[in-house]
Amino acid sequence: MSGADGGGRDGAAEARVTRVAGALVEAAPLPAAALYEQVLVGESGLAGEVIRTRGEIAVVQLFEDSDGLELGEPVERTGSTLTAELGPGLLGSVLDGVGRPLELIADETGPFIEPGSSARTLDRERTWAFTPERSAGEEVAPGDVLGHVRETPEIAHQVLVPRDGGGILAGIDGGEYAVDEPIGRMEDGRELTLLRRWPVRRPRPAGERLPADRPFVTGQRVFDLLFPVAEGGSVSVPGGFGTGKTVVEQTLARYGDADVIVYVGCGERGNEMAELLSEFPELEDPRTGRPLMERTVLVVNTSNMPVVAREASVYLGITIAEYYRDMGLRVALLADSISRWAEALREISSRLQEMPGEEGYPTYLADRLGKIYERSGRVRVPGSPERAGALTLITAVSPPGGDFSEPVTQASLRVAGGVWALDSELANQRHYPAVDWETSYSLYEEQTGEWFAGEVAPDWPEVRRDALELLDRERDLREIVNLVGPESLEDDDRLLLEAARMLRELVLAQNAFDPVDAYSPPEKTHLLTSLILDYRRAAADVLEEGVEFVRLKTGPVREAVRRVRQAPEDELDERARRAQELVAEVPRGEPAGGTGKPTDEAPERGDDGEPEPPEEEGGP
């Protein structure tokens, strides 16, 4: 067998399967196989890639189930590593871990997946209207924009000069093209199409890294206010089962402010994917009013789909994300969960009988994970016109037993720029998102604080600081209460506890399933937080005047703030004004001796405040 085109048809011995052990296959003779080269295994053409060579023997990991594979079946080289097909038509698609549209697989094999599908990522039948922006005779460099295709009403899909393809343009024409039809050619004869290929395990070249200049606005109060992530940043979301990782990831996929969302469902539940798939075509992007699916690419490998494809799915997703970043777009990659990726890595490593590191994970776990995180960032994209693109990475981590000291969580914490730690105690109290404000952090607070101050409210950084301080003080006070009981508290401490409780229940907790509450613009987040902080200040002044805390009526204040939170857009200003008035007024009741009911236990309903019909209650 000679050359790199493989296949071994010219008389040389054809490569055959010599061993099958789970997802690992050995084949021989394949002396010239390259590492990570893709091969097709067996009569049914199972997809796999070479992960080790030893003389004539190539060790292949299979992206599909190996049941039924027989010794002696043929193995064919493809000459390329696992590549992603990139081009218009990606948006709105649902791909398996190696890039095959699940819809096409379903057309081939019905509701249950049979191995061996050869479906391709991009539809060859569909045509796209290409508008050139360069013309014949011009010299173009890799990364330059050749023209664009309107992929969706919102996204002008930039068609770039391939990374290996600079030179003089011999011709380029607008018109309707399928992705593999020539749209033009270079002087040296190379043809240009809309289709690009990229090996998924190799980062797409990015130019200079740019400093973060704005947040990835999530519409989730606890993240935007307390632990903001910058565009191009990375966040790790560790949490035991039932803490709501998937809801966090899916909520960001719905409401996160990005041009393109790539969602990688890696080793998670099939029913959750079904939920996403049934909702996304119907849900609207809150900013553009277009169906959410139009800005989304889903890469799906549920927990019962082949393990090796689970490992590949993360790379596929991030390559697609980089491709759109290169157009100068703001892209977010949401991966749920990176732990399943790591487990797939461990399973392969163990089958290869590599020396294990911690908890059986291979010693290169942290290195590989770090390389994935490093593919996030805000960069100046090479090529003209000058443009910046951002890839924000948010990955869920599923620590066994909720124990954050395990290797995958620890390796993630080392490389992520932010951590949203989910806590099972909060989840048990049905406080969602169950973000633990004590252990979570963000390294982007400073850069994003400036943006929030400029775009939302000048005092954003102070509001954030005061809110955090309130939560800190609450924790200290609670410790005291636990030791000596609530009677020992001074009135201003009681006020602090009440304000902190309002902050937790009305700001930090957010109902992802309530149509109004699910998305909270930063302006509203700021408003709600300010109302509570203002109330605390105003009420503190009242206490200072000698009024007892038990006389303060916090019920109406809570209710007013809650009504602001649940306000439809056209009523927001009016309700905000009334809440502000109420806060300034500090409502209070008769002097002590009445019910004696401590107001920090006041029911949530504003039962004794000004009568307000609860007609549009969102409810939990």
Add this chain to the structure above:
Amino acid sequence: MTIPRVHHGVAAARGPLLFLDGTRRAVMGEWAEIETEEGRSLRGQVIEAGREVTVVQVLEETLGLAPGDVEVTLTGRLATAAVGREMLGRVFSGNGVPLDDLPEPAGAESRPLSGRPMNPVRRDRPSDFIETGISVIDGMNTLVRGQKLPVFSGPGLPGLELAARVVEGARIPGDRPFAVIFVALGITERETRRFLDRFRGSDVMTRTTLFLNRAADPTIERLLAPRHALSLAEHLAFDEGMEVLVVSADITHYCEALREISAAREEMPGRRGFPGHMYTDLASLFERAGVVEGRDGSLTQMPVLTMPNDDITHPVPDLTGYITEGQIVLGRELHRRGLFPPVDVLPSLSRLMNAGVGEEKTVADHRAWADQLYAVYSRGRDARETAAIVGEGGLPDEDRRALEFADRFEEAFVHQGEERRTVEESVEIGWGLLRDLPRDDLGRIDDEVWSRHGEGRDRSGAGRTEREDEP
């Protein structure tokens, strides 16, 4: 496929594994038949195929097996399970062998034992209700068709009994065809007898199939039993269009079998010695639950497991919880007080409940009702802890009411003893308890909902009457 090949003698044996030398032809996953010298016939499966070594996992007892004298036939057929509607009403071993003295099922069809992954784009969202007859499940942690909702039990807690009660009591509203498959994993001879006595001849048996894997059966059979059951369930659900519920107990025994086989294969042990691929293995069972778009029928699972030492972070409950859609957690304290089922409501959760409850499906205002019960009960439980330190007298009024409520809730709602309750009955008991509280304590229920269930009704209604029955 490949014709059968016969090997005389094997190179080595270890635990349930046989190692064949110099196999020219072998198929991954193919079925093997093993004849021992004394004429015993065993079944096995190729788990590794190689020119140098092929490994056969024997699915039955290998005690006394002499490697040099066995005859191994590689059949060329993949492992399949016989499936068919006529298997309802029958009892099988974990290996699919009849235990009811009736002939082997003709098996109208066969399906691959390990199934094929359901294509996520062809899944439908689970959205219909299954009534288990257990208040705390139907009311507060509703089971939905296509869901996988496990029961987390503890040593000595009645997880198995709860499983049996669900097998007996489960119903589907309306007249959709319904089947229940019960898989007992590693249960004792005494328990086996109890199940047989209980179900045989009872009228639920006609819609039920039992797969009984006993503690004395070979370890490896424990890995097959759920697969036989699920293959049958897939057939009934997606070929025959039935609503199918698979109840299996005890998954902890299953996982221990997995660990044992993994050790025999000299795989790298993970946490507490369980293999690193246990997540994937459990997912290959639990993810077989679901609903297929455009087809009638559904496959729902309720696996029961034991948390060793009541530790919810143990790998078995932990990995299960990562795969399933919620969990029903049993509490030792409730069990000690003689309540059945002793379900601890606070850590229990059905993630798919919202889609399966409400006016058309269970009862009107189901969600608000459940949230309100949870909220007051949770407050009552907190108050119970505080009261243990400061005494009940030190509690604010509302906390004291919540504490009383928590007691009543556990005794009247969670506890139901032998009784089977419809979801309407369960919910009505809950409303009765809520009506005992002042309206102001019920912040999760808005006035409109309350007008339907609270006001206008006799405030000294159901809840209060029951209170007088108490000692």
